[in-house]
Amino acid sequence: MYRISELTNQVGLSRTALLYYEKLGLIKGQRQANGYRLYSALDVEQVKFIQQLQLGGLSLKECKTCLAHQVDKEMLKQRLAKLDEEILQKQQAREMLAAMAGLNAEVNEQSWHQKAIHDTPKAHFNWLLTQGFSEKEAFRMKWLSKNMTQHDQYMADFMHVFDGLERWGPGGESETLHALSLLTSKPKRVLEIGCGKGLATKVLAQHLKAEITAVDNEETALASVKQMLQSQPKVKLKSSVKTLCATMTDLPFEPNSFDMIWAESSAYIMGVENALTAWKPLLTDNGLLVFSDLVLLTNKPSKDVTAHWQKDYPDIQTIETRRKQIAKAGYQLIADFTYQQASWDNYYLPLQQRINELSTGMKGSQALADLSREVEFYLKYQKEYGYQMFAAQFKL
Ligand SMILES: C[S@@+](CC[C@H](N)C(=O)[O-])C[C@H]1O[C@@H](n2cnc3c(N)ncnc32)[C@H](O)[C@@H]1O
Incomplete structure (x- = not known):
């Protein structure tokens, strides 16, 4: 007792x-x-x-x-549902702490970053900066590696794959020319953002009589742009081209500096809506904005497609939603069009070939496996998503 x-x-x-x-x-x-x-x-x-x-x-x-008394089964069932919810929340909180502590073996760190990028994108991004990552690294983690502990290896592998490729996203000369044909005026001062190795820069320089500033935050890409320009017969280039290494989130130009901004598959990096707002002051009145973005081609994507882009591009939108966002940001849409199959082939066929070439030497590389999966996924679900070029004009 x-x-x-x-x-x-x-x-x-x-x-x-x-x-x-x-x-x-x-x-x-x-x-x-x-x-x-x-x-x-x-x-x-x-x-x-x-x-x-x-x-x-x-x-x-x-x-x-x-x-x-006899147990109230209904009441217990309700409690169980609540308990399951709490366990899930606790599990997620635990994963967050483990990921932050770098206890990588215990947790699928990638899935934690994916969730944080989706649910609390700005806070997650700021947190990466406070952990000592540069903006460039934080963007790369957001879009590419999603893994703090293996980020360096992942990025080294990723860059190794892409250094050997001309094209870093879907596109083609015909798409750039088609977009140029839509323009309502002849721009003289052009800013290209996220120019990569300069495939669109070349087409712009050949067809516009303008001063083009090609910006990217990757020095190696800009070196390729310069090389490409030097190899061009002078008569073919109607424009003068300057390159600049800078970030698209903090462009060092005065307001009203350009009468056209060109951004092929790069606005997504800072978020299309953010880009629409942040770049607007750089344009003159009636200035043009041409950009391309990955879009859903259906209002009812399959579960697989939804889950895939939730992970890799949570801000993917339908064409209609992007049109509305363009209008809301103060631009008037001139036209938009969907990329042809050939533009995807331009990107994925050389990528697939490069993956095959590297697969023996890079066995076990997560970056290579992810890229390979990306190509396979496209081949299976290409009807549900695509690339869309938007040409718009800024109205005061
Ligand atoms: C998908 S690639 C597109 C390249 C090129 N426009 C094309 O269509 O082939 C995205 C480009 O944006 C660049 N980039 C990434 N983050 C950037 C940033 N914060 N500021 C400027 N450029 C950036 C990358 O280096 C890369 O060249």
């Missing part, structure tokens, strides 16, 4: 709490002649039993009902 002070030690509850248990009839102390109450081993077990039920989310009154 136990005194109440001993019972409190056994079960870790206060005296007041135990007296309340007693008042509810959950335990039954036997009053002694000296006025003390004594509790049995059964009371100890009873309290521990109730504590388990409480951990499951039952109130004391519900515990009492469970113990005194």
Whole structure:
């Protein structure tokens, strides 16, 4: 038999709490002649039993009902659903802490980053910056590696694949020319953002009489642009081209500096809506903005496609939604069109070939496996998503 002070030690509850248990009839102390109450081993077990039920989310009154009557199965089912939800939340919180602590073996770090990028993109991005990642690295982690501990290796592999390729995204000369044919004026000062190795830069320089500034934050890409320009017969280039290594989020130009901005498959990096707003001040009134973006070609994508882009491009939109965003940001859409199959072939066929060439030497590379999966996924689901070119004009 136990005194109440001993019972409190056994079960870790206060005296007041135990007296309340007693008042509810959950335990039954036997009053002694000296006025003390004594509790049995059964009371100890009873309290521990109730504590388990409480951990499951039952109130004391519900515990009492469970113990005194036949269990209320409906009530328990509801509690179970709530408990499952709480367990999931705790699991996610645990994964977050483990990922932050770099305990990579314990947790699928990629999935944590994916979730954070989707649910709390700005906070996650800022947090990466506070962890010492540069903006460039943080963007790369967002779009490419999604893994803090293996980021360097992933990026080295990724760049190794792409260094050997001309094209870093779907596209083609015919798409660039088609977009140029839509323009409502002849631009003289052009800013190209995220120019990569300069495939579109070349077409622009051959067909426009303008001063073109080609910006990218990758020095190796800009070196290729310069090389490509030098190899061009001078007569073919109607424009002069300058290159600049800078980030698209903080472009070092005065307001109204350009009468056209060109961004083939690069606006997504900072988010299309952000880009529409952030780049606008750089344009003159009636200035042109041409950009391309990955879009959903259906309002009802399959589960596989939804899950895939949730992971790799959570901000993917339908063409209609992008049109609305363009209007909302203060531009007037001139026209838009979907890339031809050939533009995807231009990107994926050399990529697939490069993956095949590298597969023996880069066995076990996560970056190579991801790129290979990306190509296979496209071949299977190409009807549901595509690339869209948008040409718009800024109106004051
Ligand atoms: C998908 S590639 C597209 C390249 C090229 N426009 C094309 O269509 O082939 C995206 C380009 O944006 C560049 N980029 C990534 N982050 C950037 C940033 N913060 N500022 C400027 N350029 C960036 C990359 O280096 C890359 O060249």
